[in-house]
Amino acid sequence: MKLIDGKKTAQDIRAEIKAEVASRTAQGVRAPGLAVILVGEDPASQVYVRNKERACQDAGIRSVPHRLPASTSQEELMALIARLNADESVDGILLQLPLPKGLDADRCLLAIDPSKDVDGFHPESVGRLVQGLPGFVSCTPAGIIELLSRYDLPTEGKKAVVIGRSNIVGKPLAVLLARPGRFGNATVTLCHSRTADLAKECREADFVFAAIGRPRFVTADMVKPGAVVVDVGINRTEQGLCGDVDFEAVKDKCSAITPVPGGVGPMTIAMLLKNTLQSWRQRLGLC
Numbered sequence: 001m002k003l004i005d006g007k008k009t010a011q012d013i014r015a016e017i018k019a020e021v022a023s024r025t026a027q028g029v030r031a032p033g034l035a036v037i038l039v040g041e042d043p044a045s046q047v048y049v050r051n052k053e054r055a056c057q058d059a060g061i062r063s064v065p066h067r068l069p070a071s072t073s074q075e076e077l078m079a080l081i082a083r084l085n086a087d088e089s090v091d092g093i094l095l096q097l098p099l100p101k102g103l104d105a106d107r108c109l110l111a112i113d114p115s116k117d118v119d120g121f122h123p124e125s126v127g128r129l130v131q132g133l134p135g136f137v138s139c140t141p142a143g144i145i146e147l148l149s150r151y152d153l154p155t156e157g158k159k160a161v162v163i164g165r166s167n168i169v170g171k172p173l174a175v176l177l178a179r180p181g182r183f184g185n186a187t188v189t190l191c192h193s194r195t196a197d198l199a200k201e202c203r204e205a206d207f208v209f210a211a212i213g214r215p216r217f218v219t220a221d222m223v224k225p226g227a228v229v230v231d232v233g234i235n236r237t238e239q240g241l242c243g244d245v246d247f248e249a250v251k252d253k254c255s256a257i258t259p260v261p262g263g264v265g266p267m268t269i270a271m272l273l274k275n276t277l278q279s280w281r282q283r284l285g286l287c
């Protein structure tokens, strides 16, 4: 069994980004800029935002924090987004979700300039992904494909089951896996809470991607011997953090697996930095 080390891979990607930024800025090019908007006091969001800001700093990306009180009005938030859209030094805009009650996240996401949509949540980015056009891909599914590629686990011609149909993981991941290419070209089955026989679907799969949000939901009897198992879940239990896959039981049956923590999670931030780098290159004509 091969352990897919997302922590190490994310470190490698962050080092590559850091090297590129350092070499360009040494030539006088301005550093990439990521604006990070956090509204309210949600403790988990504060941790996520702090981690993202720290990762930016490490890579030489200028992170521009905008911490707003939970009492912020929709109009104030829309005005901030409009200012950041117009700011030439900002390459990416990240709106940390969820927003406090009373604020309309969809309206805010729609207001972000798609050319700065480094989270890949804007409907234009999603539309581009579905049509196979260039654009930002949301960070968690992009990180999963990057892991498959760096570990050389091609999905081409294979059966892939994605469990979970969220807009941020399951749906975009299913689209990516069905795209042409060595780490695409899979025959994809998108499973969800109304799937009739989930265990059977999983047992037929060469690749299982679990994005459900239920601790140890995928058990060994659901996995075909030799399958590749990617665990997106982050569940806080009394015994600590665990994924959507029963890692201890599944690890001896599959050919490769991502652990939780240290699998898909660290890749999400690395891909946010990568998307910001991509936007910066495009804006400054550095491609």
Ligand code: NAD
Pocket: 140, 163, 164, 165, 166, 167, 168, 169, 170, 191, 192, 193, 194, 195, 198, 211, 212, 213, 214, 232, 233, 234, 235, 264, 265, 266, 268
């Ligand atoms: P979500 O909570 O929006 O949706 C869960 C999905 O699971 C739904 O589509 C639902 O149909 C499916 N589901 C629920 N119960 C099911 C069942 N019994 N059988 C089959 N399908 C079922 O999901 P999300 O936002 O994609 O998050 C999923 C998990 O991934 C969570 O644990 C979340 O914390 C984690 N996550 C991790 C990262 C990361 O960076 N590693 C990023 C995003 C989400």
